[in-house]
Amino acid sequence: MAVRKTIQVVPRARRTLTSLRNLGYDLRHAVADIVDNSVSADATDVHVTVHFDGARSWIRILDNGRGMNAETLTEAFRYGSERDYGRTELGRFGFGLKSASTSQCRRVTVVSRAETPAAELEARQLDLDHIDRVNDWQIFDLAPDELPEPARSLLDDASGTVVLWEGLDRLLQYQDPFGGWAKKQLISHAGDIDEHLGMVFHRFLAGEVANREPLRITVNGTSVEAWDPFCRTEPSAEALQEEDIEVSSSEGNGIVHLRPFVLPNQNHFSSQAAWKRASGPKSWNRQQGFYIYRADRLIQSGGWCRLRAVEEHVKLARVSLEFFPELDSAFGVNVAKASVTLPAELRKELSPLVKDWSRVADAAYRQKQRPPKPRPRRTRTTGVASTPSVPTARTPSSDHSHSLERDSSPKPATSPSTLVDHREVGTVSRVPGAAPQSARQALEAAAEQAGESQALSRIASALRTMSPETAHDLGW
Incomplete structure (x- = not known):
């Protein structure tokens, strides 16, 4: 057979990077994607700083993880970088660092020191303005004295990584970037980041991930609190029958583990403050439904994935649905790790279960005597399963950076009527x-x-x- 002639077609850097900036990240998901890298590097402390300085405002994520050497750091700036991912690692596509960063800023600088004896400080920078000028895939190799001021003198002699975002063109779209409105909005973004990280990484923050020390995250110096969607510390919260469903995928078969909960009626919560906190970032009705975890990291918070409508009477039902990366293709996990699609075979198995859970939640909402719990079901099989292992956090340090304070003023309570x-x-x-x-x-x-x-x-x-x-x- 004759060998066909091939021609290499290299993507145009300027146009390609402009397109890759629009992969579906908002600020909260972009920061969470960078924190994923910190968690994968076994960091125990992650410090997020949102600093307002008008058009010179910046966002920084600092961790105490394993860090990277020169070769690894350069490869991290390659779109579609290849490496072996562990089964419980949160990364996957080789796009996160670049795509998450450039979705929010025009210049990203990464400074890192590897966890090896006498490791040197390494720094690389991706500047979209430079790429626009040269229309080529180029990054800068920075010397220590070339580092932007917010990225200097943070690692000392310890291992870890600093990610600095400058040129926040997606956040500071104001006629007056130095004005009070711009500052207020950036303060609001800091609060959103805090709330989102407390939800997405709540298992890591609470020390519930096997073989890991608890993770500590701060936003502008304030510790992020874990938000448990299932209110397991509430005496009246009810855990229903757990289920395991085996699902097949192109990358191998795996087990989807389901843990349904029915939260207490408002009158049965330990306090009104606890009830209000349990309502979550999107409030009660939008927080009902599935909480989908990939390797203990929350991807979707609430919603019934079109298996039933969101309804007031079942708002107390919340279901933990857990899977591991071998089922990524089956769930259609996107680059931003912000959404999934339930496999058709799983939807079929879930439909009767959702009806059972909804019935119990409806009874709790109406304060009636609850009907008997759904009967235990045997594990469903659709192929040969691989037993999921449990994923993996280390201890605190302090962040001495200076930044704007988050708005912590209390929100007005909901009227009883x-x-x-x-x-x-x-x-x-x-x-x-x-x-x-x-x-x-x-x-x-x-x-x-x-x-x-x-x-x-x-x-x-x-x-x-x-x-x-x-x-x-x-x-x-």
């Missing part, structure tokens, strides 16, 4: 005596009254593309 939190999608708050109204109807009526019906139509169209499940829950 409010039946549904006003932030919950799919429902609207009701005052006693008012006629019930769907969220869609309320939005459409308000838009019509304000003369913005066409604008709402465009928003609905965009929502159907960006978040089909949310659009479906709203009736669009």
